[in-house]
Amino acid sequence: MKKIAVAENMYPSIGEFDRMSVKEFREVYQTLENEDLMLDVTVDICGRLLSKRIAGKKLVFLVVAEGDHQMQIKCMAGNIDHDVLEEIRLLRRGDIIRATGHPHRTQRGELSLMTQNIRMLTPCLHELVDFNAISDIEIKHRQRYLDLMVNKGVRDRFVARAKIIKNLRDFLNDRDFVEVETPLLHSGPSGASADPFTTHYNSLNKNVYLRIAPELYLKKLIIGGMDRVYEIGKSFRNEGIDHTHNPEFTTCEFYQAYADYNKVMEMTEEMIKYIAVNTIGTFIITLNKGKENEYEIDFSKPFKRISVVQEIEDKVGKSIDFNIDTPENIKYIKTICIENNIPFDDEDNLMDLFDVLVSHYIEPYCKEPTFLKDYPVISSPLAKNHRNNPGLVERFELIINGMEICNAYSEMNDPFLQANNFDIQNAGNKDQATIIEENNYVRALEYGLPPTGGWGMGIDRLCMLLLGINSIREVILFPTLKQREIVIDK
C-alpha cells in the first residue's frame, strides 16, 4: 500500500456544484468540431482515473470513466495553474477525481474537457492493475469490485442480468401476474427435495429452515383467490458448490389458476424467446465463443417436445415401469444400464436410475431447447397425475444446452392423493416440523385448489445460458466463498 499522508480532507464532501455525467457530456457536445473550445461554458465532470499520459512538461492527458462511459481530460499549462498541474502529476490510476473545464474537441478529434482545475475526491490507495489483468478466481470473487473495474465484459454481464430479470418481470406483469413475497424462513423444509440450511430463532426458541422453494406458500395464495402470482427470490440448498450450483440461488416461480402444464409450456416458450430477444437482441446464442468447439443455439425454432419415459423405452428397446419400487425392478433397470454401458452407483434408487438414464439418453441431445415431459409418478409428489396415463405426471422440464432451466407441472390438487404422496416420500425419515407443514398444506388443499399450472426457473442458469457463461459463479456478483485460508497481504 502506498504511503500517503492522509488527512480528512483527502476525502472531501461532494460539495455544491452541477455535475454533468460523462454520458451527457458526450451527447450534448458531440457537435463540436476539431479544435473547437467553448471558453464561455464551464462544466464539472467526475469519474475514476483510468490512465494518465504525460505529453511533455506542459501537457497531460487523462482518461476518466463513469459507469459505462469514458472521456478524455486535457490538462494544458496556460489553461491551468502551475500548482494544479503539479498535483495532477501526483494522481494515480484509480483515483476518483473532479475536473472543471471547457468542452473541447482536440486536433485529432477527441471530445475532451479542457481542464482548469482538478480535485481529488477519493484516492485509490492500492495499485490498480491494468485492463484485463485479473485472472485469479479468488480475487475475482472476493474482490468483485476489481473484476468489475478491470476485466472486460464483467460489468456488461451484470447489466445484462438485470435486464433479463426485468424482462421476465415485464412478461409476467403484462399477463396480470401479481408479484408477491413469501417467507424465506420456513418451520419445516418442503416443496422440493434437498438438504436445507438450519438456523435458530432465538425469540421463539425454535429451529427454522431457509427455504428450498416457495412452492407450497404460493399455492396457498392460489387457494386464497390470487389467481396469478409469482415470486422472484433466493432459495437455498445446503449442498456442494460447483459450476452449476451455488448454495444460494435465485429462482422465479409462478402459478396460474385454470392453466395446465400444456398452457405453461406454451407460455415458457414465449417467455424465453421474449427474454432472449429483448436482452441479447437476437434469437441466436453462441456458446464457447471464440473457441474451437463454438456452436450456436437458435431460439426462434419451435422447442422440441419429448415424452421422457417413452423416449427411454424406445432407446433401450425395452419397457420400463419406473413406479415399481421393488428390488427386482431396480435390478432389472440396473441390468439394462450394464447392458448399455451406463455407469451408476450401487446405492442408486429408482429415481436415481431414472435420472441416470435421462442424463445418458436424453439430456446430451438437448442442446436446442427441449421440453422433456410426462415423468413417472414417483418423481414428483406435488404434480398431478397424467390425464391419460396414471403412471405418469403432467410435468415438464425445459432443457437447453443440456442444462435444466425450468421445471413445471399441472399442480396436484387432490388432497387425498397429495397426503398419500407425502406419506410415501421419505417415509419414516421426516422430521416433525416437515410433517406439520405438509399437513397444513393438505388442509389448505381441502378448501379447494383450482386446477393450476405452476412453474419454476433458475434465473442464474438462464443468465449463464443467454450470456454464454459456463460457471454459475460468474453470473452471481458475490458467490458463496470458501473460508479464506491465507491472508493476502499486499
Next chain:
Amino acid sequence: MAETLNAGEYHNSRVELVQSYEDSFGRTPYPHKFNVEYTIPAYIETFGHLGNQESNEEVTTSVAGRICSIRSYGKKLMFIDIRNNGAELQVLVNLGKYGDAEEFANFKKTLRLGDVIGATGFPLRSRSGELSICPQTMLLLSPCLHMMSMNSIEDKQVRFRQRYLDLLINKDVRNKFIVRSTLISELRSFLEENEFMEVETPVMNALAGGATARPFVTHHHDLGRDLFLRVAPELHLKMLVVGGFDRVFEIGKQFRNEGIDPTHNPEFTSCEFYQAYADYEDLMTFTEQILVRLVKKVNNGSLIVNYTEIDGTEREIDFTPPFQRVPLIATLEEELNITFPRPLDSEETRLFLEKVCLERGLVSNPPTTSRLIDKLVSTVLEPRLINPGFITDHPQVMSPLAKYHRSEPELTERFELFVCGKELCNAYTELNNPFVQRERFLQQAQDAAMGDNEAQPIDDGFCTALEYGLPPTAGWGMGIDRLAMFLSNSNTIKEVILFPAMRSVQEDQEEDQEEDKE
C-alpha cells in the same frame, strides 16, 4: 341440509361425497383442465353493456371461480355467485337452458359454498339487473371439503395461519396486498427511471454487517463453516459502487434475530440504494420525491393519508413536501434543557446520559452512549413526528458507516425519516475514508465487548474495498413493510406480510389474555 351439521360432520360428508364422486357421476371431482375465456373483471367489462333481461345467446363463453353464495329457487333455478380476481359474477342456472337435466339435479344436490366451478354459457343481465352467465354446462373443478362461511373472520390465529381463508373471505385483505405489490413495483420503476440498476447481493455471509442488529446464524455442511443471514445489504452494495456501478439498488429480505411485535417481523423487506456523487441533502429531496410518487399512486392521487394507530388514534398524515427537519443533538438539548458534554464518545458523556435517562425512568442495556442517545430520541423526538419528518445529523457514535459531518464536529451527515413516530427510512452520506472506517469498526468492537450483541463486526474486506476508492456517495434504506402499513391503513406488520412469523398458539393466547387484562 349442510347448515345443521357441525364442522366435523360436514367435513366427513364432503369427504365421502368426493371420494365416491367418480363412481357416482362418472367424472373426477378434480379435472385437469377447464378453458376459462374471461376472468370475472374482464367478463364484466366485455358484457357489462347488456341491459336488464337482455341476453346474447349467440355467444358461448366460459368463466370459473369460487362459489361465495348459492341458492335454489324451485326445481328449475339456481343462483350461484362466483368470485375471482376480487370480483363476483352471478351464474344463473336455468334448467331450461342447461344441457343435461340429470347433471343439473346432481349439481343442485352437491354444490356447496367454497367449491370452485367452471361454467360455459351465454351472457345475460337478469331481471333484477345482475350481470350473469347462463350456463349450458358446468364443471366442478375443485371441491371445498370444509364448511365455509362468507362472514368475516376476526380470529387472528385463523387469519394469519390460514391466510388463504383471510384472502377469500375478508374483503379488504386482498387489496392490501395489491397495494403492497404496487408500491414495490412503482418504487422499482421510479429508481429505474433515475438510472438505478437492480442487483442481488448475498443473503448468507461470513459476517453480518451493514446495520446494528442480532443476526441469524446457519451452517454450510460442505464448506464446514458458519454463515450469517444478512441484516442489511449495505456493505456489498457499496463495494459495487467502488466497482463502478454508480447507481445501484436492491429490494429484498433482511433478517434480524429479534422478537416479534407490531412493527417487527424477523424477516422483513427493505430497499437500499446507493448513488455516487450525491450527498444526504440530495437524498432528502429525493426521498420527498419518492414518497410523493408512491403515496399518490396508491392513495387516489392525494397526499393526505388516513391512518389509524394501534391504540385507535386516528391520524391524517400529510405527505406534502418539504418534510420537517429535526437536528438530533440540538433538538434534544433544547427539549431536555441540557448540554451534552463533549467529546460525545467520552466516558463522561456516557455517564451524563445514563443519569439523564435514569431521571426519566429510561434504562438501556448495555448502557452504551449510542443506545442511551437512541432511548432519548425514541422518547422525546420520534413521537412528535406524525407527518413525515427527518431527524438529522446523528452523532458518529451512533452511525459507524456514515460520513463525518462537513461542518459539525462529532456528527454525521445522516437522516432518518419518521412517519407517525415510526422509522421509515435511514440514509447518509457514506463514510468513504477507510482509516476512519476502521476506527469506527474498532469502536463497535468495544461496544460488543460491553455486551452489545448488536454491534457491527469489523469487516476487513469492506475496508480494503474502500482503500480502492469509493466516490463520494450517498446511500439510503427503507422498510417496505412499514411503508405498506402506512399506505394500507394497517397498524400491525402482520397485516402486510402474507405469511408473518407466528409464535406458538399457546404463547399467542397468553399474550392476548395479558392484553385483555390491561
